[in-house]
Amino acid sequence: MRFSKSKLESWQINLMVLWFGQFLVNAGTTMIVPFIALYLSQDIGVQGEHQIAIWSGVIFAANFVTSFIFQPLWGKLSDQYGRKVMLLRSGFGMAIVFTAMGFATQAWHLLVLRLINGTISGFNPASTSLISSNTPKEKMGFAMGISQSGTVAGSILGPLIGGIMADTVGFRYIFYITGACIFMASLLALFLVREKFDRSAAAQMPKVSVLSGLRELSLTPQLPALFTVTLLLQFAMISPMTLLPLYVQKLQGSIENLAFWSGLVSAVTGLSNMLMAPILGKVSDKYGAHRVLTFSLIGAGLMLIPQAFVQNVGQLIAVRFLMGLCMGGLLPSVNSLIRYYTPDGMESRAFGFNSSTTALGNMTGSVMGGVLAGFIGIEGLFIMSGIMLLLNMLWVRTKLYTRPTADKHHRSA
Known part of the structure; x- marks a missing residue:
């Protein structure tokens, strides 16, 4: 990622930090998706091919169900209180939830945690919104392209990294490492990302459902x-x-x-x-x-x-x-x-x-x-x-x- 100016502007710093954050979040979340069935059978103890298939499908879909329901709500609150606070809410929340998945002992534990993760997720849309609202109009397409490349790179490399780690440290540690990656991404955003957000102007906007x-x-x-x-x-x-x-x-x-x-x-x-x-x-x-x-x-x-x-x-x-x-x-x-x-x-x-x-x-x-x-x-x-x-x-x-x-x-x- 190259920039022409010797001194980076605020939007450029945001773009680099959030690119890295989106990479870590997407790599972390995709590390475990291909191995849910193996995790259920080998570590949690679900028996029978039919039972494993049912639980794997339900657990996989659970995250998308609650995400579909709650993302508009987080978007509304983001417009009212700022994009950065929503980004941090999602990042630190997902770090806790993914770490907790490594301690699951029953299939329903994993299901509940996936439902919670979908409820609090939103690092990527919050990042996109923050980047778009703080990037000069003439650089918008470039910024969106860079942001997208971080998301895709994490999604590609996540399963590969997860497969390597599964053979070396086991499935449970993948969840712990995923939680650590998302926590690191959130810390970077906390200390390095700067947002131009007028709270007084946002407070005067009409409040709609x-x-x-x-x-x-x-x-x-x-x-x-x-x-x-x-x-x-x-x-x-x-x-x-x-x-x-x-x-x-x-x-x-x-x-x-x-x-x-x-x-x-x-x-x-x-x-x-x-x-x-x-x-x-x-x-x-x-x-x-x-x-x-x-x-x-x-x-x-x-x-x-x-x-x-x-x-x-x-x-x-x-x-x-x-x-x-x-x-x-x-x-x-x-x-x-x-x-x-x-x-x-x-x-x-x-x-x-x-x-x-x-x-x-x-x-x-x-x-x-x-x-x-x-x-x-x-x-x-x-x-x-x-x-x-x-x-x-x-x-x-x-x-x-x-x-x-x-x-x-x-x-x-």
Whole structure:
């Protein structure tokens, strides 16, 4: 991450610290996700393949359920009391919860803790909101791209680091290390992040409920379309995820190192996404986030469909790498445009709702992916997801040039 000035400005320091924080948080939280079933069977003592499968699915989904419900509330409070305090609330809270997961002795302990974690989570949307509210407009796309690369890098490396640690220190210590990583990220934010937040101005803003806030945001037609981009992107990424090892095996037959190749097929998209996000962020600063979003949606949609027709794993990896390049422009552009179109004083609330759509996409993708694959196969999932992104592009293009029905900067009480 390079900056041209010899003396870093406040927004640049925030960006670097929160990049590192998002990396640690996402690496920490993804360290344990692939090993929940093994943790339940080997350390907690859940017996029977059916019981392990049920508990694993419920525990995995629990975090997304409560996150979907509570993120808009935290967004509302963030607009009232500041983004940094919400970021610290989430960071230190998750550090405690993840550490506690290492002491679980019953499956329901883990379930309750995952529900609590979803309730208090929000480090990523709080970071995005803080970065967006303190970054110069002409640098917004670049900042959003850098921020996205930290999130993706942590998500890619987390399972790899977790796999190494599982073989060396065991599952319980992964939770302790995860808690320590998130605690470290929160400490960095506490001492180094600076926020420009006018509490007196925020106190004078109209106090509206979460649902009233959603209705007010929906008056800006661009925002529902942008939230839908996030929802469909998460669905497209998550729905085939658990089926990819079977698809790799189908393509190659009795392939050696199936786990390695399946992991590579999953990780290559995140790798190219991480590499391209800052570049496309800069492009959006120069040519407009709406243009980058349009071409990224077209590219991602077109790269999803060929995955249904590849003949070998090499072709699948190549297509998924290209898809990741296109997806690198989606979330930074969406975040930049959400910041642009959101009425003043409601930025964190908008990012909170966007985070809820992320959780909803994860939930529906993980649940519906398996159900739909039973009818249309994983090939059908790729085709359906690609078509949905292309249709979403048409909707977004229409809405981005629609005049808002509410004034962005001067909202009535």
